[in-house]
Amino acid sequence: MNNRIIKLKKRLEKEDIVIIYNESSNPNPNFQYFSSYTNVSGYLIIPKKKPAFILTNTRDYEQAKKSGLNTYLITKEQKKNSSFVLKEMLQKKRIKFQNIGIDKENFRLLAFEKLKKELKGRYSDVSVICKQLRAIKDEEEIKSLRKTCKITDMVFSKLVNKFKFRTERQVKYFIESEIRKQGAELSFPTIAASGKNSSIPHYDDEQKLKKGFLILDFGARVNGYHSDMTRTLYLGKPSSKDRFFYDLVLKNQVSCLDEMEEGKRCSDIYDYSNKLFGDYKDFFIHNLGHGVGLQIHEYPNLAADVEDVFLEGMTFTVEPGIYFEGKFGIRIEDTVILRKGRAERLTRSQKELIIIDKN
Amino acid sequence: MNNRIIKLKKRLEKEDIVIIYNESSNPNPNFQYFSSYTNVSGYLIIPKKKPAFILTNTRDYEQAKKSGLNTYLITKEQKKNSSFVLKEMLQKKRIKFQNIGIDKENFRLLAFEKLKKELKGRYSDVSVICKQLRAIKDEEEIKSLRKTCKITDMVFSKLVNKFKFRTERQVKYFIESEIRKQGAELSFPTIAASGKNSSIPHYDDEQKLKKGFLILDFGARVNGYHSDMTRTLYLGKPSSKDRFFYDLVLKNQVSCLDEMEEGKRCSDIYDYSNKLFGDYKDFFIHNLGHGVGLQIHEYPNLAADVEDVFLEGMTFTVEPGIYFEGKFGIRIEDTVILRKGRAERLTRSQKELIIIDKN
Numbered sequence: 001m002n003n004r005i006i007k008l009k010k011r012l013e014k015e016d017i018v019i020i021y022n023e024s025s026n027p028n029p030n031f032q033y034f035s036s037y038t039n040v041s042g043y044l045i046i047p048k049k050k051p052a053f054i055l056t057n058t059r060d061y062e063q064a065k066k067s068g069l070n071t072y073l074i075t076k077e078q079k080k081n082s083s084f085v086l087k088e089m090l091q092k093k094r095i096k097f098q099n100i101g102i103d104k105e106n107f108r109l110l111a112f113e114k115l116k117k118e119l120k121g122r123y124s125d126v127s128v129i130c131k132q133l134r135a136i137k138d139e140e141e142i143k144s145l146r147k148t149c150k151i152t153d154m155v156f157s158k159l160v161n162k163f164k165f166r167t168e169r170q171v172k173y174f175i176e177s178e179i180r181k182q183g184a185e186l187s188f189p190t191i192a193a194s195g196k197n198s199s200i201p202h203y204d205d206e207q208k209l210k211k212g213f214l215i216l217d218f219g220a221r222v223n224g225y226h227s228d229m230t231r232t233l234y235l236g237k238p239s240s241k242d243r244f245f246y247d248l249v250l251k252n253q254v255s256c257l258d259e260m261e262e263g264k265r266c267s268d269i270y271d272y273s274n275k276l277f278g279d280y281k282d283f284f285i286h287n288l289g290h291g292v293g294l295q296i297h298e299y300p301n302l303a304a305d306v307e308d309v310f311l312e313g314m315t316f317t318v319e320p321g322i323y324f325e326g327k328f329g330i331r332i333e334d335t336v337i338l339r340k341g342r343a344e345r346l347t348r349s350q351k352e353l354i355i356i357d358k359n
Numbered sequence: 360m361n362n363r364i365i366k367l368k369k370r371l372e373k374e375d376i377v378i379i380y381n382e383s384s385n386p387n388p389n390f391q392y393f394s395s396y397t398n399v400s401g402y403l404i405i406p407k408k409k410p411a412f413i414l415t416n417t418r419d420y421e422q423a424k425k426s427g428l429n430t431y432l433i434t435k436e437q438k439k440n441s442s443f444v445l446k447e448m449l450q451k452k453r454i455k456f457q458n459i460g461i462d463k464e465n466f467r468l469l470a471f472e473k474l475k476k477e478l479k480g481r482y483s484d485v486s487v488i489c490k491q492l493r494a495i496k497d498e499e500e501i502k503s504l505r506k507t508c509k510i511t512d513m514v515f516s517k518l519v520n521k522f523k524f525r526t527e528r529q530v531k532y533f534i535e536s537e538i539r540k541q542g543a544e545l546s547f548p549t550i551a552a553s554g555k556n557s558s559i560p561h562y563d564d565e566q567k568l569k570k571g572f573l574i575l576d577f578g579a580r581v582n583g584y585h586s587d588m589t590r591t592l593y594l595g596k597p598s599s600k601d602r603f604f605y606d607l608v609l610k611n612q613v614s615c616l617d618e619m620e621e622g623k624r625c626s627d628i629y630d631y632s633n634k635l636f637g638d639y640k641d642f643f644i645h646n647l648g649h650g651v652g653l654q655i656h657e658y659p660n661l662a663a664d665v666e667d668v669f670l671e672g673m674t675f676t677v678e679p680g681i682y683f684e685g686k687f688g689i690r691i692e693d694t695v696i697l698r699k700g701r702a703e704r705l706t707r708s709q710k711e712l713i714i715i716d717k718n
Contacts, residue, residue, distance in 0.1 A: 110486060296384055
């Protein structure tokens with residue numbers, strides 16, 4: 001039985017059973033975490049006192065068996081009543097389901113209502129347990145994360161060396177193509193936002209490259225594990241005001257990394273970052289960072305008013321930024337891991353301002 | 360006010376208001392459909408008798424305004440109580456919320472429970488209305504779908520002409536790189552499954568290319584609209600048995616396209632396909648197809664026992680296949696649109712068996 005499932009069972013209190021539901025077109029990261037399998041639609045059933053198993057359809061049955069967990073089939077005919085099939089199976093196996101744990105963060109309301117109709121137990125939320133377990137990475141996960149961050153660095157270094165692009169689209173294409181060449185997937189659609197476009201944190205258009213700051217936010221995915229890095233370049237000649245704001249963000253990011261420590265609260269680091277921005281803190285319009293792993297945004301959350309605490313083995317981003325609407329924006333982001341009580345950078349690309357001035 | 364929102368309001372019965380929730384890391388297609396915007400986290404509020412508006416955070420505020428809808432801000436301080444902010448706003452605007460429509464197919468349980476705590480109305484499901492509206496494509500959507508299908512065809516034709524790959528990964532990289540070169544996104548991670556791997560419909564590994572059937576399942580995405588096409592090539596010399604099974608699938612697919620007609624039930628076409636497989640119908644282990652648009656899998660569903668009916672302007676896939684576990688699989692899939700009462704193919708790549716025999 002796998003170690004992750006053992007840890008989950010230990011954290012359960014009243015739950016007799018945990019039910020995790022996955023649709024391959026809307027993957028549930030908990031399904032992948034506990035079954036090591038993502039591309040399978042169906043239920044992962046984790047009874048507290050019996051072995052876990054998967055219940056899936058004819059299309060995904062052969063693939064699900066590779067998880068190493070016992071796998072049972074929902075036939076074509078049973079498909080419309082899969083909750084009923086599940087109930088019968090639990091009764092046959094004499095598995096208790098009075099107290100049912102589900103991950104409410106990922107369970108969709110309609111799927112839940114169908115399940116509840118058949119399985120009339122008391123439902124409780126195990127989302128927090130799942131995301132806390134997933135936040136502390138094991139050696140296998142750290143290996144994947146190191147690899148995907150290394151690819152991200154390599155791609156960035158190539159990009160800077162070969163920079164002769166005219167459009168945001170060309171920049172995005174270069175980055176994504178280089179990531180794919182390394183055999184990795186994309187972590188998320190690349191952001192390349194130049195000139196005034198850089199003032200939109202999640203800019204998603206594609207225009208001609210404008211002079212000024214160019215925000216590049218991208219990452220790779222290896223074995224399902226994401227990297228996430230942002231660098232802000234300058235196209236043309238930066239003014240002293242441009243340099244001032246770049247340094248403000250850079251110092252902020254580096255100071256936050258230094259300040260991080262096991263046991264500190266994530267909200268304290270967010271407050272620290274916010275304070276460092278001084279008069280400009282209203283232009284820091286997003287959180288300081290987020291956990292990263294099987295999901296691009298996961299636990300913990302480096303934000304105001306959260307209870308999350310930094311623990312050994314957590315991987316997350318640190319990404320302060322400032323944005324002046326309609327003018328420009330600057331963001332610097334690393335993916336880091338908490339090792340030996342301190343933040344260790346997994347993305348290691350240059351953070352001193354890179355200036356590309358062809359004329 | 361946009362036409363899609365008008366149509367939604369007309370379909371409402373008891374609902375005073377519809378609330379659609381989006382997280383940019385788990386995009387809700389209904390949010391994109393009604394607001395024309397995807398990369399924004401927050402609420403889209405559609406009161407039956409007043410203009411729709413967006414409620415979003417500081418990070419996405421500037422972007423959300425581009426939707427053309429009224430946009431309101433949840434400040435950093437209000438973030439933890441966004442449902443409360445929403446309630447206050449509704450009260451201030453004198454918008455009724457006794458009967459609240461939500462899309463239960465997409466709403467996550469935890470987010471719903473938070474909403475319900477503040478907004479104590481009667482909740483009903485508008486998922487079916489939303490997906491039925493989205494199923495009938497307007498001219499703008501059809502333009503995007505035609506474009507993405509054309510890119511898919513172009514990429515396939517290039518692939519066949521330049522076929523000198525040794526691994527499944529190289530094939531995937533070529534396809535995905537060509538799609539990106541056209542300025543499109545990927546519809547989903549490409550499937551390239553050779554030899555016995557082809558017997559797994561959603562195969563997701565990467566190995567050396569084996570002789571025998573090679574299933575290629577891929578698509579592009581333009582303006583958020585997906586294409587989805589599968590072709591099965593043959594590497595080496597097909598035996599007469601191989602040809603027999605290929606023809607069985609091909610005839611099935613072509614006959615299904617011919618048989619399709621406005622007003623027919625989707626389950627009837629599924630049954631028809633199933634029946635055409637005769638003695639081999641147990642090896643047809645998935646549905647015949649699915650709607651395609653802003654989501655890669657949407658309404659209607661070409662499957663057994665569903666009520667869905669073919670209507671003018673629907674776009675969907677038709678993809679019969681057979682799979683012999685541990686041996687081989689064959690699937691042929693087009694994205695089609697129902698126009699003038701009949702199925703018109705949007706993907707038009709060659710379906711006669713393409714044999715690649717280098718030795």
